[in-house]
Amino acid sequence: MSNETISRPGTGRPADATTGKAGGRPADRVFLGLSTGSAALIMVILAAVALFLIIRAAPAIAANWTTDPNLSHGTTAGHADFWSYVLPLIWGTLWSSAIALVIGAPIAIGIALFISHYAPRRLAGILGYLVDLLAAVPSVVFGLWGIFVIRPFLLPAEQWLVQHLGWIPLFEGPQSGTGSTMLAGGIVLAVMILPIVTSISREIFLQTPRLHEEAALALGATRWEMIRYAVFPYARSGWSAPSCSGSAGRSGRPWRWR
């Protein structure tokens, strides 16, 4: 029991806990009620979000899209049913997230390694803060940046791809005139997932026991071998998780600025 109290802070109980109640004073009872109520409120909010989504979405999924007066014109015109409308959107979400992940995850892991194992200890904190600053930039500002910087920047590269690698179906023309492409979107998303993937990877890399690292170095391993044979195996279990949650958080962003 005492072991448990020490290992998990905050579960120590005063004597009155034996009765299962939270003390007799009114303030105690009110405070217990308030905090339990807040926890319960979170369940209620989430249930409400789920319920509203289902209730509002069900008619659109069930409706006949060719005859429904709300759906047969405008942006939803010409779709036989819900799935024919939404499948391209699902594809776009997955595709842009995949691009973001392919570009962002290796870079983020590199940064995490740099901060945790390469940078001088004194610099590491400042560099970590720099990466955190990326997380502070509002998504809409990244959207503007994507339009005004990434799009024109990518145009020549895309032109080159279409001209020289056009025989690969992926790079087939015609080229987008404005540079408003999935690649541009994917790059912006990649920048946006960098901070979270970096910080989670950093935490994981730092969990490697010091002694494992020192043992590897003492056996004559170079720094990279130490990372490869001591840090990575230790981090493997947590490795795929940060990349995925990083991209999950971002794929809900609506910045497909067409």
Add this chain to the structure above:
Amino acid sequence: MSTGTIGKRGAARRPQANSLTSGQLPRFFELYALAGSLFVAAGLLAIMGFNVVGWLVASAILYLVSLGAFSSIVENRRRATDRVVRGLVIVAFLLAVIPLVSTLWEVVSRGIPALDWDFISTSSGATFDPSTLKVTVRYGALQSIVGTLIITGIAAVISIPIGILTAVYLVEYARPGNWMARTVTFLVDVMTGIPSIVAGLFAFSLFSILVGPKAFSGFSASVALSVLMIPIVVRSSEEMLKLVPQELREASYALGVSRFSTITKVVLRTAVAGLVTGVMLAIARVIGETAPIFIAASFSNNFNADPFHDPMNTLAVQIYAAFKFPGQDVAQSFQSAWGAAVLLVILVVILNLIARLVARFFAPRGLR
């Protein structure tokens, strides 16, 4: 004796002056290699047509390749791999700094021209001059600044108590393994993953049932932001409360102090710096949200300080709207978007700075 043998053997294999450094690249070789590759890349690009990006990319590739080649010739493959990986890791970091610097540079350089006192102190609007029959469109950010502060403020007022109290429940009251604690922890995780636009849809449909159609209001946007903010506050507060040493609680209980007083006067008091930091970062996170506010509060160029009626604007939405629905003068509209972006970034940076400073100066000794 033994040193002598090693020295002799080294000398026999590679006739060099200093046996300790034999088989190694010179000490500052990486710097030379970097300078060399920058120079060579500049030379190559000068022939093909110079641009900065191409130059940096070419020198990075040249650097990595030449480093690997030299090292594997002079040293061995293991060392070469090590050096190349170090180079790659540094390149990865520089790659992350580029978007940060570039974004901030674009925001500042394009936004500052739009930013003057008129922009901050007036709302957008159009004036009609009867004598010349001309309509002049004016871009201002006052309605957005006020809207941002009101909407985020209400969201903070809703989320901070709920978030901190939930964290108190999880850390102080719930027994480990309690079903409710486990459920709430799991649901907070789920809530963190709610896409912001879904939170906006939720608030909008909730209020369109409560209030009726066209239920755009600042308050409904605040509710949407709260859905996003509560899990962040719970997470950070939970971490902070767990950092409070168990001995402090036990000492307080041993003195016969009630649980309420222990929590408010010992636990929360000790963790206050961390709590404030977490809250500030949570506010900074939601202040730049666009989609939920765009859906729940719509957007408007009119000044509106009443959160319960009529559409409201925020800086993030103004940026989006100015780009998506530019007025007659597209360039001017874009410029106002950049102006609003500067203001938004300034707000976020201030919040982040406050968070860092509070964490730094008010942290209890020993946790610093």
